[in-house]
Amino acid sequence: MRIKIDTKERFKVVTILEPVLTARLAAEFLEILKKGHEADSSSAESFTHLVVVMSEVQEIEKETSTSLASIQQEFYAQHHSFVYCGLQPSVEAALSQAGVYEMMNITPTESEAWDILQMEEIERELLNDSEEKE
Numbered sequence: 343m344r345i346k347i348d349t350k351e352r353f354k355v356v357t358i359l360e361p362v363l364t365a366r367l368a369a370e371f372l373e374i375l376k377k378g379h380e381a382d383s384s385s386a387e388s389f390t391h392l393v394v395v396m397s398e399v400q401e402i403e404k405e406t407s408t409s410l411a412s413i414q415q416e417f418y419a420q421h422h423s424f425v426y427c428g429l430q431p432s433v434e435a436a437l438s439q440a441g442v443y444e445m446m447n448i449t450p451t452e453s454e455a456w457d458i459l460q461m462e463e464i465e466r467e468l469l470n471d472s473e474e475k476e
Contacts, residue, residue: 365403396428427450
């Protein structure tokens with residue numbers, strides 16, 4: 343699977359470079375994300391907060407839709423941010439048909455995805471401060 347990983351100050355940007363995201367490629371991608379998510383947070387391989395750019399993906403298989411939604415939910419269950427961006431209309435339609443589009447965190451642009459990550463980080467800090475005061 344062809345992907346590009348850019349490390350930013352507080353998160354990583356993973357760009358999928360495949361035009362068709364088959365179930366096999368999605369499984370490979372999810373394995374990469376799970377390994378990164380489970381890695382020691384101080385290691386370079388760690389994925390704590392993530393933006394996934396899908397602008398190159400023109401088509402996804404039906405089984406892939408639920409996999410993409412589930413990995414995002416795993417990140418959020420660990421209080422980590424995860425945002426998809428740059429989805430093509432055909433990919434959005436496939437996610438809608440699978441019934442997962444509404445439960446996913448999706449933005450039109452990478453810049454908007456970064457904004458969401460920053461807002462979620464501020465929210466986590468505020469919640470941690472209020473819990474410490476109680």
